Amino acid sequence: MKIICTKSNLVKGVSIVSKAVPSKTTMPILECILIDATTDVVKLTANDMELGIETSIDGDIVERGIIALNAKIFSEIVRKLPDSEVTIETESDNQALITCEKAKFSIAAQSGDDFSYLPAIESNDFITVSEFTLKEAIRQTIFSIADNDTNKMMTGELFEITENVLKVVSLDGHRISIRKIDLKDSYEPRKVIVPGKTLQEISKIIGGEAEAEVQISFTKNHIVFEFDRTVVVSRLIEGEYFRIDQMLSSDYETKVRVNKRELLDCIDRATLLIKEGDKKPIIIDIKDDAMQMMIKSQIGSMDEVILCTKDGKDLMIGFNPKFLIDALRVIDDEEVDLYFMNAKAPCFIKDEEQSYIYLILPVNFNAAV
Amino acid sequence: MKIICTKSNLVKGVSIVSKAVPSKTTMPILECILIDATTDVVKLTANDMELGIETSIDGDIVERGIIALNAKIFSEIVRKLPDSEVTIETESDNQALITCEKAKFSIAAQSGDDFSYLPAIESNDFITVSEFTLKEAIRQTIFSIADNDTNKMMTGELFEITENVLKVVSLDGHRISIRKIDLKDSYEPRKVIVPGKTLQEISKIIGGEAEAEVQISFTKNHIVFEFDRTVVVSRLIEGEYFRIDQMLSSDYETKVRVNKRELLDCIDRATLLIKEGDKKPIIIDIKDDAMQMMIKSQIGSMDEVILCTKDGKDLMIGFNPKFLIDALRVIDDEEVDLYFMNAKAPCFIKDEEQSYIYLILPVNFNAAV
Structure with a gap:
């Protein structure tokens, strides 16, 4: 040669x-x-x-x-x-x-x-998304896959196609991330679980332009991404994904609209007081039109008030600050809506069209304070 | 408060x-x-x-x-x-x-x-250099201090003032780096050994502008740097520094002038074939107006010819490539002069005014090839 x-x-x-x-x-x-x-x-x-x-x-x-x-x-x-x-x-x-x-x-x-060649895949049956959309959908969900193998299914993401909507879902037992993407055409319904590693590597390779397209096709055991002059073939994770629909709810007792940057910066500062591995929650006291954010650890304590628009009841609730930070970081909106039921029920961060939904379980803060 | x-x-x-x-x-x-x-x-x-x-x-x-x-x-x-x-x-x-x-x-x-306050230092007796010059002099010598404490003196740099010249020297047993800086005034002769760590930190703090000045003063046990609104006080390393003058020589049998970038890139490529800790030398065969650079390891072999201007005898000599790279990286000249005596004597890289001198010991390559 x-x-x-x-x-x-x-x-x-x-x-x-x-x-x-x-x-x-x-x-x-x-x-x-x-x-x-x-x-x-x-x-x-x-x-x-x-x-x-x-x-x-x-x-x-x-x-x-x-x-x-x-x-x-x-x-x-x-x-x-x-x-x-x-x-x-x-x-x-x-x-x-x-x-x-x-x-x-x-x-x-x-x-x-x-050398093991790539499996030959017939790819007449494919869906098309832009590189930009695929890259964004991965970025906005990949952080909540589980990073260990105790439950193989949690290390992947669900890709579910229903008519002209692609739904991407990840969950790790403490939270669920969902992104919905409108497709140009309608397709046969399909559900596959794609390994997280595949998605991480794909999102490094694709350029992310809105004009460039990625063709995604499926076989029984594989998913194939084709773009530019590149073909990526990945095994799928076998099995039936978790039924998440029954975990989602639109009811709420408290709804808060808040500036995303302010909320994120505040929680980010609060985490300074938490050492790696320490499980101190951040406590949010929602009262009238303000959220008081509090954290207390061996290093010291922090206390900050953020203005917000509140609908419904007052509420005091605790969270693992990392989970809030992960979700807020990938949301591009300037204002975010948080929906709560009570101090023991999950919080939802979602937009009106539900193009994204982040479900986060609260933690018991009485024991922690 | x-x-x-x-x-x-x-x-x-x-x-x-x-x-x-x-x-x-x-x-x-x-x-x-x-x-x-x-x-x-x-x-x-x-x-x-x-x-x-x-x-x-x-x-x-x-x-x-x-x-x-x-x-x-x-x-x-x-x-x-x-x-x-x-x-x-x-x-x-x-x-x-x-x-x-x-x-x-x-x-x-x-x-x-x-809290231990800084020692109070009388600083009427000081020399002045620009932030830029001091930062450059440190960058151009600091890489050849020894990084372990087996010989404390080698972990520091000599600052020697003779009339209107500040000479900065570092050495680690395999090589010597020397930078000479012209001062605006003449000063009393003085020799001190400054800890390498102090110089590394100083060079991170000072801005590096040519107009900004640093005042350097000395006491029996301390060196003091004053600039902007900051005072840095460091202990000196005690003892008499190595006599380096007797190791320097202006005689040579072979002199080579070569493009610095080309030489550096070539040696840099060659090091790809050497695994961490492997002591393979790069062999340089100087013949007529060319330097052939060769390296051979378990991974593979490399061979590249660089054009140069040669004065004197042909020569074949081996070096630890890292030592050549370290010195070439900090030289700002486009062309560099290398002076050799024979395959067992040190090589000198220096400019005509001797504002910098890098002495590098060769390695025995017969055993290695």
Whole structure:
């Protein structure tokens, strides 16, 4: 094999597929990027068996062939080369030569034989969203997946399509995040659970432009994202997702409208007094048109009053401040509405169209104060 | 005590003096910032007994007094306050109240009684350099101090004044870095060893403008830097510094002039093939008007030719690439001159006026290839 392409194209391609290279593995071939120049186009692929990414880059194929290179070494070398044309060629069975201007690197290579190619997926049945919308929907929900594997389902997000609405849901046992996205067309109903890691990597790769489109298609076991010159294939998490509809309610006894920035900054300041791992709640005393926010720990105490517009009863309620911060941070509205039932029922932060809903469980603060 | 000052003044002052707060200590008072409002000016001080920093900030003193607050908690709170006026007052013997707009923090405080004030230093005898020059001189030498304490002297830098020249020297047993700075006036000869940590912190605090001046004065055991509204007092390292003059030589058998950027980038690329802790040298083969740079490791091999202008004999010599990179990175010249004697004698990188001299010992590469 011998190919020639620009450093910048290589860097871009390598950085995309590297997202599917596992950081730890016992199989050296999984740590590789496959350079496939057997057809008329140079394709880079990485695949950790859960998540696989393939992208094609511009380049001249001088001699057709295929080669697998250690992703870490290859990408570091490519990044540090002069900004010029790079030649990659097979030197011997297990050696590759990378040349750029007067620099010559010789590194170990593997034949592509052992490499696990991406599963071939028929993708006639797909939905279309903009890169921007997908990236936003991930950002606005990904923080409330569970980060450990005790419940596999909680480490993923529900993608549910009903007619022309895509609903993205994540939950971790203390809170639920829901984003609804209007699609241009109507589709057959479908429910899949996408691994959180896949979504995290996707959102790093896609550009986020409102004009660029992502095609999302499904098979029994896989979800496929296609955009630009890249294909991302991920296994789905098997099983039936939690029934969240029965946890949602539109009733409330207290409704508060407040400036989002002020509320977020106040809670953010309050957390200074909490050491990592310490479970002190922030207590919110809603009375008339003000929310008094209080926190008390071994380090000291804080007390701040925020003006708000209140509907309904007065209420005193406690929360894990981190959960409020996580939700408020990803809401783009200037004003937010908080709905409460009582000190033991979940709080809802949602907009009128319910394009986003954040459910957060309160904590018992009597014991804590 | 009760003082009022703007958040921005407080943040600036706190971030300056925090540099002298030890990260680990068994004495809680050393972790504190002292707020001294006993005179007409608000002074902040921190002192870890080796390094002490005092700065004054603008503020209204409503009630005179003095208080010591935990530096970490105090600076985090101050940073997160709204951009407005901040009131700090003594609430009780061991409690301070920090108020800003509607936010109220109450944190533990200590009386200033146990605090170690900076040693009072008479400073009539001082030299003057610009902030820019001092910052540059530190940056261009600090990388070659030794980072462990096996030889205390190597963890500091020599400041030697001879008439109107300040010479700054660091060395770690493998290399020596020397910067000479022309002073505006002539001074009495003086030699002191300044702790590396002091210089690192100083260079973070000073702004680096060419117009701003730093006054440096000395006592038997201390060096004092005064600039803007800040005083930094540091202990000196005791003892007689290494005699470096006998290690320097102007003879050479081979002289090479080369583009600095090209040489640095090439060595930087070569280091990709070396894993942390692996001691592979880069081998430089100087022949005619070219330097061939070679490195070989378990990962692979690299080979690159750089054009240069050569005076004298051909030479093949090996170096720890990190030492070359460290020196080349801080040189601002576009072209650099390298002087060699033979493969076992040190290499010198220096400019014609010898405003900088970097001595680097070669490594035996026969064993390594």
